[in-house]
Amino acid sequence: MSNYEPTAYGFYKALWTRDIVAAVIKTEFDITMHPAAVSKMLRRIGLTPQRPVRKAWQQDEKKSARVSGYSLSRTAQAD
Numbered sequence: 001m002s003n004y005e006p007t008a009y010g011f012y013k014a015l016w017t018r019d020i021v022a023a024v025i026k027t028e029f030d031i032t033m034h035p036a037a038v039s040k041m042l043r044r045i046g047l048t049p050q051r052p053v054r055k056a057w058q059q060d061e062k063k064s065a066r067v068s069g070y071s072l073s074r075t076a077q078a079d
Helices: 018-029 035-044 059-068 072-078
Strands: none
Touching: 018 035
């Protein structure tokens, strides 16, 4: 586990949110910030919100490769 994940601060989520950042700022610096202010601050220092890549954990890679018309063996040989 990285020290730069919310789980290192006791949160159950592995992704940073405005609310989590505001809570960490409160804990570490005793400064209360509204989540909108957190967004503005992060934007000013060059950080922008990113959506995680969504992939179903149940997805079968072999099945999805066959559906798309490529087999894994042909794909692997091309690399």
